[in-house]
Amino acid sequence: MNARRYMLEVRGLGKTFGETEVLKAIDLNVSEGELVFIIGPSGSGKSTMLRCCNRLEEPTSGAILIDNARITDIPRRDLDRMRLNVGMVFQGFHLYPHMSVIKNVILAQIKALKRPADEARQRGMELLDQVGLGHKADAMPSELSGGQQQRVAIARALALDPKVMLFDEPTSALDPELVGSVLKVMKDLRDKGMTMLVVSHEMAFAREAADRVVFMDGGYVVEAGTPDEIFGNPKSDRLKSFLSRVSGGAH
Amino acid sequence: MDAFIDTFFNIDIMRQAFPLLMKGAWITLQLCAFVIILGLLGGLALALAAVSPRGWLRWSAVIYIDFFRALPPLVLLIFVYSGLPFAGINLSPFVAVIVAFLLNNSSYFAEVFRAGINSIPKGQTEAARATGLSPAQTMTYVVLPQAVRNVLPDLLSNTVEVVKLTSLASVVSLSELLYSANMARSVTYNSSPLVLAALLYLAVLWPLVRVVSRYQRGLAVH
Numbered sequence: 001m002n003a004r005r006y007m008l009e010v011r012g013l014g015k016t017f018g019e020t021e022v023l024k025a026i027d028l029n030v031s032e033g034e035l036v037f038i039i040g041p042s043g044s045g046k047s048t049m050l051r052c053c054n055r056l057e058e059p060t061s062g063a064i065l066i067d068n069a070r071i072t073d074i075p076r077r078d079l080d081r082m083r084l085n086v087g088m089v090f091q092g093f094h095l096y097p098h099m100s101v102i103k104n105v106i107l108a109q110i111k112a113l114k115r116p117a118d119e120a121r122q123r124g125m126e127l128l129d130q131v132g133l134g135h136k137a138d139a140m141p142s143e144l145s146g147g148q149q150q151r152v153a154i155a156r157a158l159a160l161d162p163k164v165m166l167f168d169e170p171t172s173a174l175d176p177e178l179v180g181s182v183l184k185v186m187k188d189l190r191d192k193g194m195t196m197l198v199v200s201h202e203m204a205f206a207r208e209a210a211d212r213v214v215f216m217d218g219g220y221v222v223e224a225g226t227p228d229e230i231f232g233n234p235k236s237d238r239l240k241s242f243l244s245r246v247s248g249g250a251h
Numbered sequence: 252m253d254a255f256i257d258t259f260f261n262i263d264i265m266r267q268a269f270p271l272l273m274k275g276a277w278i279t280l281q282l283c284a285f286v287i288i289l290g291l292l293g294g295l296a297l298a299l300a301a302v303s304p305r306g307w308l309r310w311s312a313v314i315y316i317d318f319f320r321a322l323p324p325l326v327l328l329i330f331v332y333s334g335l336p337f338a339g340i341n342l343s344p345f346v347a348v349i350v351a352f353l354l355n356n357s358s359y360f361a362e363v364f365r366a367g368i369n370s371i372p373k374g375q376t377e378a379a380r381a382t383g384l385s386p387a388q389t390m391t392y393v394v395l396p397q398a399v400r401n402v403l404p405d406l407l408s409n410t411v412e413v414v415k416l417t418s419l420a421s422v423v424s425l426s427e428l429l430y431s432a433n434m435a436r437s438v439t440y441n442s443s444p445l446v447l448a449a450l451l452y453l454a455v456l457w458p459l460v461r462v463v464s465r466y467q468r469g470l471a472v473h
Contacts, residue, residue: 056377084383094378098396107392108382153378160382 004031007195008164013062022048024219033193037206040216046199050166054086087157091169093149095141102137105156127155131185147178167198215239261443268435268444275431282417286352294360301365319358327351332423344425363405367398404466
């Protein structure tokens with residue numbers, strides 16, 4: 001049961017690159033405060049789908065709504081304001097290497113959100129504390145571990161007070177021992193009521209923290225349900241074979 | 252041996268020629284200042300055009316850059332100074348040199364800036380745009396600072412080329428350092444003023460060349 005409103009709606013989303021149809025009529029809803037996990041083999045279109053949600057990728061067809069606003073109708077030159085509502089975290093962190101940690105977190109607050117500098121700094125410090133890195137505010141990104149860099153990247157996205165957070169394989173580039181700290185930050189965020197759409201291979205985390213899990217393959221949503229349904233009682237053969245391959249690889 | 256020193260390292264003649272050479276050096280310095288500062292600004296503008304998503308702008312910039320990099324600067328200088336008057340455009344030697352070398356050198360600076368911009372991973376732009384920064388803000392605060400840092404040795408190296416290039420101005424009778432030295436040579440019947448001019452160029456450029464090569468070695472280590 002879910003009486004909450006949708007924060008993110010994907011309706012009939014299609015995307016082709018040249019001749020290749022990467023996404024074929026994807027439908028997906030994320031309610032306010034929900035954490036939805038997207039799993040699937042590589043090349044299944046998960047990341048492309050995610051990148052359409054803030055129009056880093058241009059959808060070929062279909063519509064995407066953020067908090068009931070059709071972001072697919074926005075002209076290209078007016079995308080910046082929309083993107084303030086949609087935080088994104090990348091596999092490769094992409095911190096700005098020439099700026100200190102706190103400046104990474106402040107930049108868009110001042111330049112895009114037009115927040116006064118002292119307020120931006122205060123909000124930045126709050127968020128760095130929240131991700132456990134307040135003491136690294138003046139460090140340069142190159143002085144941080146991958147896990148720490150990713151937590152700064154999360155703080156950078158949160159600093160704009162987005163309505164939705166998109167995570168594109170946030171732990172895939174991390175050494176195994178650093179994954180936990182990033183997942184913990186994501187779990188805290190979920191507990192605070194952030195709406196999150198996560199593409200990831202962290203099945204154990206999906207089981208533990210996701211409200212719903214969506215399985216994509218070949219540009220389609222093949223199956224969606226609660227973690228118990230998806231992991232405990234997969235219906236389609238494709239999901240069964242995917243799960244056996246993933247768990248086979250883990251052991 | 253005495254004859255050699257007398258011809259090339261005659262202190263008395265150098266002393267006589269020194270004030271004239273200093274005047275020449277001052278003109279050379281002014282030329283460098285104009286060509287380097289305007290060349291950097293023009294080069295940056297061209298590089299931004301060359302990476303623009305607008306096709307016509309990108310192609311215009313690429314054609315400009317290729318054209319002026321392929322054209323020998325001396326040909327360009329003589330055309331601007333001696334060719335344009337036939338079209339009613341008369342430029343003083345000083346202005347002609349600046350115009351010609353600016354056309355030539357902004358294209359070199361543009362190429363360096365463009366390489367720098369292209370060296371920045373796409374993820375940096377995507378991360379910046381994803382936080383709502385505009386294309387111009389992304390370029391200004393995220394891409395360019397990193398790009399310039401990456402190509403600093405090449406910018407410096409190109410600056411050294413500009414200083415050397417200005418000696419070509421002597422062919423349009425602009426009394427910069429080389430022209431003044433050659434003048435002094437013809438008056439004194441002695442080559443020492445030319446040697447002095449060469450020493451002045453070396454005194455300025457050698458340290459710069461040193462810095463460039465140290466910088467490049469430093470980058471290679473990392």
